[in-house]
Amino acid sequence: MYKNWWKILGALLVVYASIAGIAIPLRPGIENIAYGKLIPNQPLEVTVNGYNTLFADDAKSLEFYLQDETQLLKAVAVQPLNNQQAKVTFNLPAAFHNSTLHLIGTSANEGVMSLSEAVIVDQEMVNRDQVLRKDELSIEQDKPKHFSFPYKQNLYETIRNLFFHVPMWFAMIVLFGVSVVYSIKTLSTNSEIDDMKAVQSVNVGVVFGILGIVTGAIWAKFTWGQAWSFDVKQNFAAISLLLYFAYLVLRNAIDEEQKRAKISAIYNIFAFPMMVVLLFVLPRLSDSLHPGNGGNPGFNSYDLDSHMRLVFYPACLGWILVGYWIYTLLFRVRLLEKNNNL
Amino acid sequence: MEWRSKYALNGVLLYVVSTVFVCFLSFVSIDKITWNALFWIIMLFASINAVAKSFLQESKGRQLYIYTIASPLALIVAKTLYNVMLMTVLTCIALLFYSLVFGLVPRDLPMYFVAALLGSLSFSTIFTMVSAIASKAGNGGMLMAVLSFPLVIPVLIVLIKLAKNAIDGLDRSVSLDEIATLLIVNVMAGAVSFLLFPYLWRD
Numbered sequence: 001m002y003k004n005w006w007k008i009l010g011a012l013l014v015v016y017a018s019i020a021g022i023a024i025p026l027r028p029g030i031e032n033i034a035y036g037k038l039i040p041n042q043p044l045e046v047t048v049n050g051y052n053t054l055f056a057d058d059a060k061s062l063e064f065y066l067q068d069e070t071q072l073l074k075a076v077a078v079q080p081l082n083n084q085q086a087k088v089t090f091n092l093p094a095a096f097h098n099s100t101l102h103l104i105g106t107s108a109n110e111g112v113m114s115l116s117e118a119v120i121v122d123q124e125m126v127n128r129d130q131v132l133r134k135d136e137l138s139i140e141q142d143k144p145k146h147f148s149f150p151y152k153q154n155l156y157e158t159i160r161n162l163f164f165h166v167p168m169w170f171a172m173i174v175l176f177g178v179s180v181v182y183s184i185k186t187l188s189t190n191s192e193i194d195d196m197k198a199v200q201s202v203n204v205g206v207v208f209g210i211l212g213i214v215t216g217a218i219w220a221k222f223t224w225g226q227a228w229s230f231d232v233k234q235n236f237a238a239i240s241l242l243l244y245f246a247y248l249v250l251r252n253a254i255d256e257e258q259k260r261a262k263i264s265a266i267y268n269i270f271a272f273p274m275m276v277v278l279l280f281v282l283p284r285l286s287d288s289l290h291p292g293n294g295g296n297p298g299f300n301s302y303d304l305d306s307h308m309r310l311v312f313y314p315a316c317l318g319w320i321l322v323g324y325w326i327y328t329l330l331f332r333v334r335l336l337e338k339n340n341n342l
Numbered sequence: 343m344e345w346r347s348k349y350a351l352n353g354v355l356l357y358v359v360s361t362v363f364v365c366f367l368s369f370v371s372i373d374k375i376t377w378n379a380l381f382w383i384i385m386l387f388a389s390i391n392a393v394a395k396s397f398l399q400e401s402k403g404r405q406l407y408i409y410t411i412a413s414p415l416a417l418i419v420a421k422t423l424y425n426v427m428l429m430t431v432l433t434c435i436a437l438l439f440y441s442l443v444f445g446l447v448p449r450d451l452p453m454y455f456v457a458a459l460l461g462s463l464s465f466s467t468i469f470t471m472v473s474a475i476a477s478k479a480g481n482g483g484m485l486m487a488v489l490s491f492p493l494v495i496p497v498l499i500v501l502i503k504l505a506k507n508a509i510d511g512l513d514r515s516v517s518l519d520e521i522a523t524l525l526i527v528n529v530m531a532g533a534v535s536f537l538l539f540p541y542l543w544r545d
């Protein structure tokens with residue numbers, strides 16, 4: 001029991017991360033808005049569609065602002081139609097400084113929600129000299145009121161996939177690393193058991209890699225519009241899986257056991273640095289749709305807020321431990337099979 | 343030692359030249375991107391043909407003979423060096439003939455030349471080791487292709503990018519990243535194969 005604490009920990013973490021990752025709600029956000037023509041010095045009526053919002057319940061404390069670089073325009077009237085819809089009226093000034101305005105909503109229970117570049121201003125109404133009330137500009141980005149995940153444009157609910165897609169790759173890399181360690185051991189000890197360990201960890205690692213590609217494809221279908229978007233990272237991940245399929249093919253091609261152990265160990269050690277180059281070095285050289293590459297901001301910079309971290313890190317650790325556990329199980333099954341045959 | 347099989351060398355050379363000619367006949371006029379891609383495809387297959395010979399072609403008896411007279415480290419170093427030289431010569435001739443036939447010269451020729459040299463260097467280090475593995479595994483040509491393609495694709499991608507920069511005549515500082523990556527990959531592949539070859543050779 002005490003010896004197996006990490007298995008229990010891994011299983012618990014995976015269960016926790018899966019449940020928390022699916023059950024915890026998203027923060028309220030503004031999904032889209034509809035508005036009429038902007039006329040200087042006239043009221044503008046905006047219909048705001050919210051996501052996960054409680055406009056009607058929060059009616060008293062609900063406030064909306066239009067923001068450009070130099071001013072913050074407060075709505076003169078807010079009239080919630082229901083929890084997801086509200087009619088908001090602004091008294092427009094003669095001109096705006098920028099051609100796009102952000103819409104920001106605040107309420108006492110739900111905190112701050114915003115939609116960037118929500119309203120587009122006609123060119124006639126843009127006046128660069130218009131500088132108003134510089135002091136009143138900031139709205140406090142206070143802490144979220146309850147435990148929730150951030151609401152992101154064009155990610156929406158799929159932000160939860162982070163807790164499944166990314167840990168798959170971590171687990172795969174750890175398993176391949178284990179396999180390389182045992183391959184090196186195989187070369188120095190010539191033992192069949194080390195060889196068996198190397199193969200089984202590659203087997204499990206390949207399964208995790210396939211899961212990673214599949215979860216990634218589902219995510220890509222939703223956010224980028226195509227399951228296979230010919231993104232560099234997608235392509236390189238596929239190639240690095242090919243590398244390990246080649247390893248498995250190589251093993252099947254050789255009948256003699258000692259020779260197979262040695263040769264495949266050598267190929268494995270040769271392949272691992274190539275995989276590292278493929279997955280970590282090359283994507284940085286070119287543009288990728290993935291966050292963190294080619295000028296896209298990484299998840300760390302703004303997406304991964306403190307609430308997400310509380311689920312994301314346990315998910316990674318949990319999947320790694322479970323991957324390792326599956327590998328030890330597979331290895332023991334193979335060992336029993338082999339001993340039976342003798 | 344390999345000098346004895348001179349006909350093989352000439353064969354590879356002829357292979358390159360005739361491929362280039364066939365490509366010319368079928369394409370006639372060609373834009374820059376296709377020109378680049380075609381060049382690297384030709385080089386890839388030529389180098390597989392050329393380098394694969396280094397281990398695959400030797401008989402069991404001859405391997406035993408070499409085993410008795412030379413240390414494995416010396417052998418792999420010699421083979422790799424020979425293959426690097428062979429590939430360099432081959433690349434130069436191919437590049438010369440290729441740009442002659444198609445009448446298209448990259449804007450930054452020295453840079454393209456560097457790319458071609460780096461390409462031949464990495465092809466030869468990787469293929470030497472893979473052909474050693476494939477020859478030990480016994481099932482020659484097919485295995486060679488299966489094992490080497492995933493290994494070579496990343497290198498090829500960087501190479502094509504570097505070569506594209508050279509064709510477009512971009513500033514050289516843009517390509518420094520790629521050159522560094524290629525060198526690192528080469529050093530890594532070389533080091534790993536020198537470390538591992540003795541294990542492979544000992545039967």
